[in-house]
Amino acid sequence: MDNMEKKIRVGLLGIGGRARHFADLVRQYPKTELAAVCDISEEAMARSVEEKNLHDIPQYTDYMTMLNEESLDVVFVCTPIEYHCEHTIMALEKGVHVVGEVPVAFNIEQAKQMVQAVRKSKAKYFFGENMCFAKHVLIVRQMVLAGLLGELHYAEGEYLHDLKKLAEFTPWRFDTLFGTNGVTYGTHSLGPILSWFDWDRVKKVMCSGSGSRFRYADGRPFGMESTTVMLCKTEKDRLIKIKNDLSSPRPSINQYVLSGTKGAFESRRGIPDSKDYIWIQDIVGSSEQRPRSFHDNSDTWLPLSIFESRYFPQIYKEWVWYAKTYGGHEGADAFMFISVVDSIINNKEPYIDIHRGLDISLPGMMSTISIQNNSEWVDVPDSRLW
Ligand SMILES: NC(=O)c1ccc[n+]([C@@H]2O[C@H](COP(=O)([O-])OP(=O)(O)OC[C@H]3O[C@@H](n4cnc5c(N)ncnc54)[C@H](O)[C@@H]3O)[C@@H](O)[C@H]2O)c1
Numbered sequence: 249m250d251n252m253e254k255k256i257r258v259g260l261l262g263i264g265g266r267a268r269h270f271a272d273l274v275r276q277y278p279k280t281e282l283a284a285v286c287d288i289s290e291e292a293m294a295r296s297v298e299e300k301n302l303h304d305i306p307q308y309t310d311y312m313t314m315l316n317e318e319s320l321d322v323v324f325v326c327t328p329i330e331y332h333c334e335h336t337i338m339a340l341e342k343g344v345h346v347v348g349e350v351p352v353a354f355n356i357e358q359a360k361q362m363v364q365a366v367r368k369s370k371a372k373y374f375f376g377e378n379m380c381f382a383k384h385v386l387i388v389r390q391m392v393l394a395g396l397l398g399e400l401h402y403a404e405g406e407y408l409h410d411l412k413k414l415a416e417f418t419p420w421r422f423d424t425l426f427g428t429n430g431v432t433y434g435t436h437s438l439g440p441i442l443s444w445f446d447w448d449r450v451k452k453v454m455c456s457g458s459g460s461r462f463r464y465a466d467g468r469p470f471g472m473e474s475t476t477v478m479l480c481k482t483e484k485d486r487l488i489k490i491k492n493d494l495s496s497p498r499p500s501i502n503q504y505v506l507s508g509t510k511g512a513f514e515s516r517r518g519i520p521d522s523k524d525y526i527w528i529q530d531i532v533g534s535s536e537q538r539p540r541s542f543h544d545n546s547d548t549w550l551p552l553s554i555f556e557s558r559y560f561p562q563i564y565k566e567w568v569w570y571a572k573t574y575g576g577h578e579g580a581d582a583f584m585f586i587s588v589v590d591s592i593i594n595n596k597e598p599y600i601d602i603h604r605g606l607d608i609s610l611p612g613m614m615s616t617i618s619i620q621n622n623s624e625w626v627d628v629p630d631s632r633l634w
Contacts (some may be wrong), residue, residue, distance in 0.1 A: 252351055256592055257283035259314055259344075261335060262326035263302070264292020265418065266349060271300040271322055272574040273585045278588060284318045286311050311335060320344045322592060324376070328420035333358035340369035348376045350435040351609035352602070354424060356629070359606055359613075363634050366602045374598040375605025379502070381583035383560060384524045384552055385440040387468035388506065388513050390559035392444050393582050396500045396528050398510025400445055405437025406491040412462065426462075426470040430455050430616035431478040431492045436502055438480070439600075441488055444506060449607050449630060450480040450488065454614035456623045462495045470495060478615040481625075492609075514549070524552035536621040563590065606631040 258274045260267040263285035274282040286308040287293035293307055307315035315323070315338060322345040325335045333353050341344045352375055355357040366373045379385060392400060415421035423430045435483025442448065457473025462615050464470065474495055480488040501518035510529045516522040532548045562585045564571070600608070610628050618626045 255279060255281040256321045256589060257281055257319060259283055259318060259323040260285045260326065261287075261314075261323055262328075262349075263287045263360075264298045264559055265326060266402070267326035268296040268300050269576045269581060270318060270326075270585065271296075271302060273570075276570065276574050277585065277589065279593065282307060283409075284314050286314045311358055312338065312497055315339060315342050315467040322347060324490065325349060328418070329424045330354045330420065332380050333362055336362055336373065338364040340365045340371050340373065343369065343371050345371045345374070345410055345588075345592060346596050347584075349376050349607070350378075350439075351433075351612060352605045353609065356610070356613055358629065360611065360634050363602055363606070363631050372591065372598050373602045374591070375600040375602065375608065376576050376584060377435050377600055377605070377608055378580040378584045379436040380417070380439045380443050380580075380600060381587065382440070382578060382580040383556070383564075384515060385443065385504075385580075385582070386561055386564070387552060387559045388440075388526070391526070391528075391555060391559060392508070393446070394559070396511055396530065397506070397508030397526075398549070400486065400506065400508045401442040402487050402505075402507040403444065404489045404503075405434070405441050406501055406503045407433060407437045408491070408493040408496070408498065408615055409502075410497050411494045412497075422464065425494055426464075426472050428616055429457065429472050429476070430447075430619045431471060431476050431490050431612045432616070433494060434478065434490045434492055434612040434615070435608045436491075437490045437504070438488065438611060441506070442503060442604070445482060445484070445486060447604055447607065448482040448484045448486060450485050450611045450628050452625045452627050453478050453480050453611045453614050453618055454623050454625045455479075455618040456595070457619060459592055472539045472602040473619070476615070476619065478611065478618075480611050513552070525549040526552050526555070563587075603631050 259462055260270055266289040274280045282305050284306040285354040306634050323339045324347045326349045327335050332348055336346045336348050364407050455478040458475040459473055461474040462470050477492040478490045494540050503517055504515040506513040512527045525548050571579030571582035593600050614628050
């Protein structure tokens, strides 16, 4: 079997949790094989082995043993956030590529260690911000690159998801997310926006909150305020608003707004029948040409879906069925996986490398400092200078 035919050997770390969602993607993709799975908890691993029928896959409770014994090409690091750094570095030092879950790291010190490890390693680091690969996000990116929205100047992202129940089964969330004030889980919002801004870097942030309204079982209030809002200024003088609410009981929303000089995008709001809509001046005409009342603009917003055949990237088109069948998060996990495999096989730079990953992750870490200091603006470091 020559190199072209050799399947990429994938290991899944943290199979008891998020990693199990990649098991079918890896097994069903023709260029990859699921080489091994690992979880420190035998119980959690056994549950996933049953759920995903992984009985014939080698199982490990010790990560280093899996790295030593399985000649992996790539490992998905899906452990709790505080361990991303340690587990990523262990793989990179062995020359194994890493797909790292979100956010890149828990704090700046860890982020610095990871940057140094990526520099030293011959292996690649892929930041696993799957929302950057959601179909609507990829279509909008191509439309932006084609100039249809003009010059972009503003965007919003909201991630509203009551994670209190999930945290009872994943107690690390109580410390890492609910224990830390600021926008602690903003990457699903900021990632797509920075991809539309063609990776214009956030240079400073400020953050404020709505007070801490929820409590731990022992009565202490969460460290994180119930809704947190972060404003970001970019190097090219754009403004971004990111809103996080991980504790209010309500249906979840992962929503985006985008404004350009010639167009606008409003994503689905997560409420029944809502869709992604785009408004493009060059197609529908300017508002001056179409006098109408404030609310009567129904025929000018175009459903984003009508642009799919032209602007959904070719590399993913033939895999829509696979993404629908095996990929979580409306196929985003599948398209991310395809991008990773393409980079490994064709030795391309990761679409979201460690620096872009940190461009997405560092603003949230700095928002913690802003909110502790009376919402003052704080600079966001550029990891390329570390
Ligand atoms: N991108 C997404 O859409 C998405 C969705 C959910 C979670 N996540 C991210 O995935 C990561 C995991 O979240 P989760 O919800 O799966 O948490 P989880 O607690 O359900 O799963 C993590 C698993 O890692 C295992 N683990 C911990 N330490 C280990 C070690 N040293 N060696 C081997 N296994 C170890 C745990 O036993 C657990 O089964 C987090 O970084 C989270 O932010 C991302």
